[in-house]
Amino acid sequence: MTGEELLVVGKPLRRVDALDKVTGQGIYTGDLKFPDMLHAKVKRSEHAHARILRIETSEAESLPGVIRIFTSKDVPGENNVGVIVPDQPVFAEDTVRHYGDAVAMVVAESEDLVRKAVDLIKVDYDVMPGVFDPEEAMLPNSPLVHPDGKYGNEGNVLSKMGYEKGDVEKGFRDADIIVEEEYRPGYQEHAFIETERCIATSDGRNVTVYGSLQCPFYVRDAVAGALGIPRARIRIIQTAIGGAFGGKEDVPSELCARAALAAYILRRPVRKIRSREDSIVMHTKRHPMIIRHRLGATREGELVAARVEIISDQGAYCSVGKYVQKRAMVHACGAYDIPNSKVDTSFVYTNNILTGAFRGFGGPQVAVASELQMDELARRLGMDPLKLRLKNIVEKGGITAKGQNLDNCGKGLRECIEKAANVSQWDEKRDAYEKFNEKMKHSSTGTLNIRKGIGMSSIMYGVALGGPTPDSATSTCQITEDGSVIITTGGTEMGQGAKTVLSQIAAEAVGVPLHYVTILDADTSIVQNSGPSVASRITPVIGEATRRGAKEAVSEISNLACKLLGVNRVRSVIAPDGTPFSVPADAMVKKADIDKFPDKVDYHELVRSCYGEAKLLLGVGFCSTPTLLENGEYRDYYTYSFACHIAEVEVDMDTGRVMVKKLTCANDVGKAINPQTVEGQIEGGAVQGMGYGLMEELVTLNGRILNPSLVDYHIPTSLDAPQITPLIIEEHDSFGPYGAKGIGEPSLIPTPAAVLNAVGHAIGLAVRKTPASPENVWRAIRDHR
Amino acid sequence: MGADVKKNRLKVQYVLNGVLISTMVDTGRRLIDQLRDTHGLGSVKEGCGTGECGACTTLVDGKGMCSCILLVPQINGKEITTLEGITTGEILHPVQEKFIEEGAVQCGYCTPGMIMSAVQLLSDNPEPSEDEIRLALSGNLCRCTGYSKIIRAVQAAAKALSKEGN
Ligand code: FES
Ligand code: FES
Numbered sequence: 001m002t003g004e005e006l007l008v009v010g011k012p013l014r015r016v017d018a019l020d021k022v023t024g025q026g027i028y029t030g031d032l033k034f035p036d037m038l039h040a041k042v043k044r045s046e047h048a049h050a051r052i053l054r055i056e057t058s059e060a061e062s063l064p065g066v067i068r069i070f071t072s073k074d075v076p077g078e079n080n081v082g083v084i085v086p087d088q089p090v091f092a093e094d095t096v097r098h099y100g101d102a103v104a105m106v107v108a109e110s111e112d113l114v115r116k117a118v119d120l121i122k123v124d125y126d127v128m129p130g131v132f133d134p135e136e137a138m139l140p141n142s143p144l145v146h147p148d149g150k151y152g153n154e155g156n157v158l159s160k161m162g163y164e165k166g167d168v169e170k171g172f173r174d175a176d177i178i179v180e181e182e183y184r185p186g187y188q189e190h191a192f193i194e195t196e197r198c199i200a201t202s203d204g205r206n207v208t209v210y211g212s213l214q215c216p217f218y219v220r221d222a223v224a225g226a227l228g229i230p231r232a233r234i235r236i237i238q239t240a241i242g243g244a245f246g247g248k249e250d251v252p253s254e255l256c257a258r259a260a261l262a263a264y265i266l267r268r269p270v271r272k273i274r275s276r277e278d279s280i281v282m283h284t285k286r287h288p289m290i291i292r293h294r295l296g297a298t299r300e301g302e303l304v305a306a307r308v309e310i311i312s313d314q315g316a317y318c319s320v321g322k323y324v325q326k327r328a329m330v331h332a333c334g335a336y337d338i339p340n341s342k343v344d345t346s347f348v349y350t351n352n353i354l355t356g357a358f359r360g361f362g363g364p365q366v367a368v369a370s371e372l373q374m375d376e377l378a379r380r381l382g383m384d385p386l387k388l389r390l391k392n393i394v395e396k397g398g399i400t401a402k403g404q405n406l407d408n409c410g411k412g413l414r415e416c417i418e419k420a421a422n423v424s425q426w427d428e429k430r431d432a433y434e435k436f437n438e439k440m441k442h443s444s445t446g447t448l449n450i451r452k453g454i455g456m457s458s459i460m461y462g463v464a465l466g467g468p469t470p471d472s473a474t475s476t477c478q479i480t481e482d483g484s485v486i487i488t489t490g491g492t493e494m495g496q497g498a499k500t501v502l503s504q505i506a507a508e509a510v511g512v513p514l515h516y517v518t519i520l521d522a523d524t525s526i527v528q529n530s531g532p533s534v535a536s537r538i539t540p541v542i543g544e545a546t547r548r549g550a551k552e553a554v555s556e557i558s559n560l561a562c563k564l565l566g567v568n569r570v571r572s573v574i575a576p577d578g579t580p581f582s583v584p585a586d587a588m589v590k591k592a593d594i595d596k597f598p599d600k601v602d603y604h605e606l607v608r609s610c611y612g613e614a615k616l617l618l619g620v621g622f623c624s625t626p627t628l629l630e631n632g633e634y635r636d637y638y639t640y641s642f643a644c645h646i647a648e649v650e651v652d653m654d655t656g657r658v659m660v661k662k663l664t665c666a667n668d669v670g671k672a673i674n675p676q677t678v679e680g681q682i683e684g685g686a687v688q689g690m691g692y693g694l695m696e697e698l699v700t701l702n703g704r705i706l707n708p709s710l711v712d713y714h715i716p717t718s719l720d721a722p723q724i725t726p727l728i729i730e731e732h733d734s735f736g737p738y739g740a741k742g743i744g745e746p747s748l749i750p751t752p753a754a755v756l757n758a759v760g761h762a763i764g765l766a767v768r769k770t771p772a773s774p775e776n777v778w779r780a781i782r783d784h785r
Numbered sequence: 786m787g788a789d790v791k792k793n794r795l796k797v798q799y800v801l802n803g804v805l806i807s808t809m810v811d812t813g814r815r816l817i818d819q820l821r822d823t824h825g826l827g828s829v830k831e832g833c834g835t836g837e838c839g840a841c842t843t844l845v846d847g848k849g850m851c852s853c854i855l856l857v858p859q860i861n862g863k864e865i866t867t868l869e870g871i872t873t874g875e876i877l878h879p880v881q882e883k884f885i886e887e888g889a890v891q892c893g894y895c896t897p898g899m900i901m902s903a904v905q906l907l908s909d910n911p912e913p914s915e916d917e918i919r920l921a922l923s924g925n926l927c928r929c930t931g932y933s934k935i936i937r938a939v940q941a942a943a944k945a946l947s948k949e950g951n
Pocket of ligand 1 (some may be wrong): 830831833834835836837838839840842843851852853854903
């Protein structure tokens with residue numbers, strides 16, 4: 001792979017699914033039709049914490065067209081789901097623990113009917129006191145969410161994790177300056193434009209579920225558990241997905257378990273489409289965190305110690321909370337070389353909406369704290385934030401704040417920072433905006449009272465699941481008689497471009513043009529469990545399995561080509577008309593001259609000959625991430641990708657309104673398999689991150705979400721989104737296919753902090769309560785006066 | 786509106802993607818359901834059902850409207866265009882072409898509505914500025930792309946259309 005010219009990888013080729021999507025022909029779950037299909041909707045809890053005394057369904061049942069109403073009593077298997085601990089009921093049994101709990105489900109002939117019938121279900125509750133603040137929840141006498149402690153929880157504390165490296169006390173004693181602040185990054189709602197949905201069918205023995213889902217194997221396991229039937233009798237088929245971002249990771253488990261239950265018992269197709277309100281009220285959110293961050297440095301700006309304490313609101317159920325916790329812990333001190341560091345984290349049950357997977361997995365929250373700390377430190381030292389960062393970043397051969405030896409990566413960060421600073425003209429603008437602001441302070445004209453700011457944030461991101469969690473993927477590649485290629489993997493296309501990227505990897509490995517490759521949709525009865533489509537692991541991990549499978553599938557073809565050409569190694573050249581040929585590996589021939597080049601064999605001939613000689617053209621690719629070290633210890637993550645985002649803003653001092661004018665986003669992706677889709681990931685992630693830092697605010701009162709609609713919960717529109725300059729940095733990784741690392745999450749993680757730091761630069765003080773909404777910015781300005 | 790009312794059912798007429806339709810509907814029938822379920826036009830997507838997201842944007846007499854908050858009787862006598870109606874056979878509309886070329890599509894769920902808003906913009910204003918494009922698309926939420934490539938696609942489509950026109 002080194003030195004050789006790549007045929008397909010690294011090119012901004014058109015997405016394989018684009019044509020379907022621009023013509024409206026893509027099949028999403030809502031586009032599937034089955035004869036005799038029923039509809040389903042749940043009755044949500046009406047309290048944050050209560051005992052269920054009675055569920056009265058007779059009136060709802062008497063509506064003509066209502067087929068049946070399901071409650072916990074109808075679940076034949078386990079009435080619990082949960083990827084880490086099974087603490088979330090399919091249907092609430094005797095207790096509801098948050099407003100999103102499902103108490104019952106109506107199945108009826110039409111959508112209209114299910115809505116009507118749900119309103120006719122009456123539930124008597126004995127309301128119990130709830131707990132809505134994670135710090136209160138840790139106090140001895142607070143109401144308990146899971147009183148029996150079954151899930152490893154102590155009181156309401158689901159889990160504690162932490163580490164200490166070096167001698168933190170001594171570190172702070174040696175510091176000339178200490179910055180100590182509290183940050184409160186809040187919830188974030190995924191707001192995918194397509195809400196969660198699925199359709200289940202069953203003949204009373206086998207069950208098939210079609211759905212908008214990120215992790216089909218999570219769903220399979222949840223359905224098997226709820227129905228009490230073997231996994232082999234369950235088939236989960238992924239349709240096109242209208243956005244996921246972590247919000248369709250484990251969320252579909254409960255949804256699909258309920259639909260599957262109804263289909264299994266009624267033997268009719270059952271469709272469940274969440275309304276926007278059900279979606280926002282019921283599914284996991286980004287974890288809000290209280291982060292107390294203490295950072296010590298020398299007068300020269302060298303970091304010597306960090307102490308971070310994180311308390312996070314887990315809501316009523318664990319979901320993937322402990323994974324988020326681990327990631328938050330490892331990344332809590334940022335991308336810096338800090339000799340002494342100590343981090344403690346507590347994730348705490350409350351009666352609020354449960355929190356779970358969201359692009360970044362705790363990364364954006366801890367970056368808000370660590371990156372605002374860096375700017376605060378820079379301010380106090382009178383130093384340029386860029387220089388302070390460059391002085392302290394961890395680089396190849398160094399040791400992360402958590403203590404991992406960066407022996408295999410670490411050049412990308414400096415490159416990201418320098419490139420982003422250059423392109424955004426950091427030095428010039430920092431200066432110019434300060435002058436502008438100074439002038440504005442003294443101008444008393446009737447013009448808008450505007451301040452300008454430019455701010456940055458730089459991060460590292462542990463790619464894939466991280467040790468010691470097993471992280472492997474499987475993929476098969478089959479080369480058919482006409483030379484076309486079929487790939488299976490358990491990875492899912494959710495809009496990020498997985499199918500295109502995996503197609504490019506397979507095409508490159510086989511040596512054929514992109515359109516030869518077809519990636520099958522994930523179907524648990526056909527594809528292998530490749531682990532979840534999370535943690536930015538599709539390109540590096542599932543992609544590597546795909547590359548290996550494709551290499552194996554093409555090996556007989558290469559052997560035959562070697563024999564015919566009388567050489568030991570061959571490579572592929574694709575002629576201008578698209579025909580692939582094998583040529584000796586060292587042949588000096590360009591694609592344009594291939595016609596006149598004698599030493600070549602047509603790929604199609606090779607395929608035919610292989611089939612004629614009864615050779616197997618099938619490959620199974622398997623890989624697992626190299627997190628295990630020789631000494632038996634695990635790396636936190638097998639590699640890191642790096643990023644630096646720079647934001648430019650204008651702040652209206654009278655209203656607190658912030659406009660983000662520009663984002664310059666440098667992301668190290670190892671190798672951009674498809675630069676256009678990488679740019680798309682960077683731009684989309686950055687705007688989602690900007691939304692989190694700037695405007696997205698989920699308002700809750702005693703566990704109730706007060707703004708469960710897209711009118712009241714604002715995500716960025718085309719008017720809010722700024723100019724974005726994506727910059728691709730490539731520090732090749734030795735494990736990933738063609739050097740690739742992940743991009744899904746590090747595209748979002750630095751942006752909120754970059755925006756907040758730009759606001760800080762503009763108004764001369766930090767906004768630590770996010771988002772930087774007009775209200776929060778205005779308050780910060782007022783409190784300072 | 787000249788429609789016959791009979792037991793909550795109405796006779797309505799409209800032109801859908803160039804074809805005259807004359808049919809009886811329930812008075813409360815939403816346009817989006819009529820398009821998706823009766824006419825099988827799967828491009829019309831539902832993201833909220835309350836006029837918030839723009840995924841269901843459909844042209845009504847050339848104006849982009851949320852079909853999830855329109856009732857079929859309201860479009861009596863009007864001309865309706867969906868994404869299916871802007872392609873001619875196999876030939877894509879320049880906006881569709883450029884959405885593919887510029888990489889403006891990710892999950893694709895907002896795409897049909899987004900394209901319809903862009904088509905309306907370019908027919909009203911063949912040379913829109915970037916600000917005008919941003920304004921015209923501001924009723925169509927996209928959670929995937931950050932809008933950059935969508936805006937570039939619309940700019941490229943405007944150029945392509947003006948060449949075609951010459
Ligand atoms: S579905 Fe019509 S605006 Fe959202
Ligand atoms: S492409 Fe997914 S919402 Fe726009």
